[in-house]
Amino acid sequence: MNWINVDERLPKEWISVLGYMPDAKPFPPVRECYLVGESFFCPALRSYAPVTHWAEMPEPPKEGENDA
Numbered sequence: 001m002n003w004i005n006v007d008e009r010l011p012k013e014w015i016s017v018l019g020y021m022p023d024a025k026p027f028p029p030v031r032e033c034y035l036v037g038e039s040f041f042c043p044a045l046r047s048y049a050p051v052t053h054w055a056e057m058p059e060p061p062k063e064g065e066n067d068a
Helices: none
Strands: 017-020 030-036 039-042 047-049 053-056
Touching: 030 047
Parallel strands: none
Antiparallel strands: 017 030, 017 053, 030 039, 039 047
16 A cells, blocks of 8 residues: 655545544544545544545455455
8 A cells, every 4th residue: 555645745635545644543543534625534533634644545355356
């Protein structure tokens, strides 16, 4: 996974990405979020969050991949 510092580049608005929030404790530091203007909104938290890095969403597994 390729994490991008928000000071280097921001994602396109309204596109779901993974956002890294190092100060999110006790919540998980990585959440789905999207850019609105210049701030990241995290639906699971129902609020804007201080994201320091973001990454594109990974591709889902192909059907049948890694089946036991």
